[in-house]
Amino acid sequence: MAYFTGRTAVITGAASGFGLEASRIAAREGMNVVMADVMPEPLARAAAEIEALGAPVLPFQLDVSSAERVQAMADATLARFGVPHFVFNNAGIAIGGLIWEHSLKDWEWTIGVNLMGVAHGVRVFTPMMLAAAKADPGYQGHIVNTASMAGLVNMPNQGAYNVTKHGVVALSETLYQDLALVTEQVHAHVLCPYFVSTGIFQSDRARPSEMRDSGAALTPSQRAAMILGEKAVTSGKVSAAEVAQFVFDAMQAKQFYIFSHPGERALAPVRVRGEDIALGRNPTDPFAHRPDLAMRLREALKG
Numbered sequence: 001m002a003y004f005t006g007r008t009a010v011i012t013g014a015a016s017g018f019g020l021e022a023s024r025i026a027a028r029e030g031m032n033v034v035m036a037d038v039m040p041e042p043l044a045r046a047a048a049e050i051e052a053l054g055a056p057v058l059p060f061q062l063d064v065s066s067a068e069r070v071q072a073m074a075d076a077t078l079a080r081f082g083v084p085h086f087v088f089n090n091a092g093i094a095i096g097g098l099i100w101e102h103s104l105k106d107w108e109w110t111i112g113v114n115l116m117g118v119a120h121g122v123r124v125f126t127p128m129m130l131a132a133a134k135a136d137p138g139y140q141g142h143i144v145n146t147a148s149m150a151g152l153v154n155m156p157n158q159g160a161y162n163v164t165k166h167g168v169v170a171l172s173e174t175l176y177q178d179l180a181l182v183t184e185q186v187h188a189h190v191l192c193p194y195f196v197s198t199g200i201f202q203s204d205r206a207r208p209s210e211m212r213d214s215g216a217a218l219t220p221s222q223r224a225a226m227i228l229g230e231k232a233v234t235s236g237k238v239s240a241a242e243v244a245q246f247v248f249d250a251m252q253a254k255q256f257y258i259f260s261h262p263g264e265r266a267l268a269p270v271r272v273r274g275e276d277i278a279l280g281r282n283p284t285d286p287f288a289h290r291p292d293l294a295m296r297l298r299e300a301l302k303g
Contacts, residue, residue, distance in 0.1 A: 009023070009031045012121065043061055065116050074124045085142065090145075097159075110161065126186070140186075143189070149266070157225050
């Protein structure tokens with residue numbers, strides 16, 4: 001979009017991290033902001049902050065894994081502001097551990113939020129955005145889906161997370177290609193952040209009771225994932241605010257892939273994985289350039 005003033009943003013995971021920072025930018029740009037989050041109290045605080053910036057705000061509590069709640073949010077958006085111009089399917093959670101140690105509820109929760117949450121947003125909002133484009137030659141719409149570098153490479157000890165983020169990348173690439181068949185006014189983008197401090201490793205606080213395994217103790221691999229993951233994201237040098245700005249810049253440039261760390265060092269694992277596939281090699285050791293990390297993880301797995 002050449003400008004954002006007077007247009008509408010729908011942002012999930014809006015109470016923290018990329019979602020809150022994107023809400024702040026949207027407010028400064030003069031947008032209407034629909035802020036959705038599963039946590040009611042953080043959402044209320046975030047919505048009050050964005051309203052104080054002068055933006056019209058529609059706070060909406062929802063679990064994005066619920067198709068009915070995502071549809072209800074779309075209906076409320078349409079009634080309050082009309083068809084949105086920016087849909088940020090951003091809500092996500094993280095769990096870790098050896099892949100065979102993920103419980104059924106771990107899988108259901110992670111797939112429900114990380115993958116189906118994006119699928120619901122695409123399924124519900126894309127048709128109304130296409131209809132708006134057909135009715136108005138000046139309409140421009142953008143759908144941004146938050147994946148991860150874990151959607152492009154597969155690090156050990158975070159299997160369910162990897163699976164869902166690869167799914168989001170595949171969904172987004174397909175959306176990009178499908179939209180290109182029918183319109184030049186609605187655009188798709190995928191955000192693939194590396195280590196950025198967003199609080200994602202505190203996801204368990206938002207886990208519904210029905211998705212918890214009562215009485216189940218964390219395994220050494222699950223404890224290691226939490227500790228090492230939290231350390232990695234909090235040590236990141238790129239801020240959530242910077243990444244949110246990258247999202248707005250990418251919309252204006254109609255750039256599909258959005259990276260938090262676009263340099264060669266961060267993207268080298270993606271290139272190596274592509275070479276593994278093209279050359280028929282077995283997967284390269286992801287810790288080949290950082291054996292200290294491999295040793296740390298192996299030690300942690302011993303409990």
